[in-house]
Amino acid sequence: MPHATIPRIPPLELDEMDPERQKLAKLGADTVIQVLARAPEVLQASGALGGYLLSRGKLHPRIRELAILRVALRCDAPYEWANHAPAALGGGATDAEIGALSDPDASWPPEDDAVLRAVDELCADVFVSDGTWTALAATRDHAEIIEILFLVGYYRMMAGFLNSAGVPVKPGQPALGEPPAPVVAPAQQVRPASGETGPDGSWKITFTHPAGSKDLLLDLGTDGTKVSGSIFDTQLKVTVPIVSGTVDGQKVTFTALVTDPARFEVSVTGTVDGDAFSGSVTVSGGGTFPLTGVREVSPSS
Structure with missing residues (x-):
């Protein structure tokens, strides 16, 4: 055509x-x-x-x-x-x-x-x-x-x-009929050990989508088995509250509802290993993608 x-x-x-x-x-x-x-x-x-x-x-x-x-x-x-x-x-x-x-x-x-x-x-x-x-x-x-x-x-x-x-395809995007390049989880950054072991605190997260990467800041707090806090999108400059979440040992699962500029849910499942965070993010209607992150600020700092 x-x-x-x-x-x-x-x-x-x-x-x-x-x-x-x-x-x-x-x-x-x-x-x-x-x-x-x-x-x-x-x-x-x-x-x-x-x-x-x-x-x-x-x-x-x-x-x-x-x-x-x-x-x-x-x-x-x-x-x-x-x-x-x-x-x-x-x-x-x-x-x-x-x-x-x-x-x-x-x-x-x-x-x-x-x-x-x-x-x-x-x-x-x-x-x-x-x-x-x-x-x-x-x-x-x-x-x-x-x-x-x-x-x-x-x-x-x-x-x-x-x-x-005539809206152009960007360089590096898949050509018509071809699959996209595989998603590779970002390399885990190494930071000096803070001595903290739980999810409480601030985390710098990179989530990798086939079309590119996005940086997020997580602010997490726990009360028993419940998780609260927020997600800040560094590109959109939007803060989204966590609406539900649980923690089981080092495993954390939570969901946030985005309403601006569009309405969709973001769910994160991750594991904390000292100052490292790894797991996946699921965007409602958009799929599931890998993420990694590091602790930015410990609760005691």
Whole structure:
């Protein structure tokens, strides 16, 4: 399919955008946000539906992202692929599954096959056949089927915008049809021993996503088996309170609810080893990714 080979709409620089749009851009897919920011009402309206589909929908992240990638393939949309291939990996898809999306002879479990067939038919005919509908209905309720229809429609719309506006893929992002580079946990930093052994205190955390890394500051406190505190995003400059959490020996699990600039949950599971923290972070609707960290300030300092 044809698409613009050079940008037709220049993206706004971050300092030209209002603070809320800047935060959205820093969440990810920054280039498309910076282009859409030239039509802020469209950005707000489209972002509301996109945000729901990505973070509050009923579909599991794995099949949702595989469906989006199939749309990207059918619409020849390299930017859409580049930004969702990492999310598919984080959502539980494998490199082999991502690669199989380009293979017309690939074999899929019936539940996945029905969704991917629906994508193909909607992209080709703007209609889901009776056979595919029956296959969808065998494992999904009406709400999920409606969500699939809207998901495909939304990302077909975005593909048309991205291809026509010429929104470019960034260097290092996966090419259309290729899986992303594997996620490697960041190296654990070494700090002088503080003598502390529990999770209480401040921690500098790096969490690694296929599209890049993010630095967080954790402020943790415990009361018996309960964990409280906050997460500070050093890029967004947003502090998010921990809404629930538990500690069992050196293992810590907690959840924070992000509401600005978008609404989603962040859950962390980690193990404390002296002044080292390691584990994973799960972003609702986005997948699970490794993290490591070091103690910044001990409770007694």
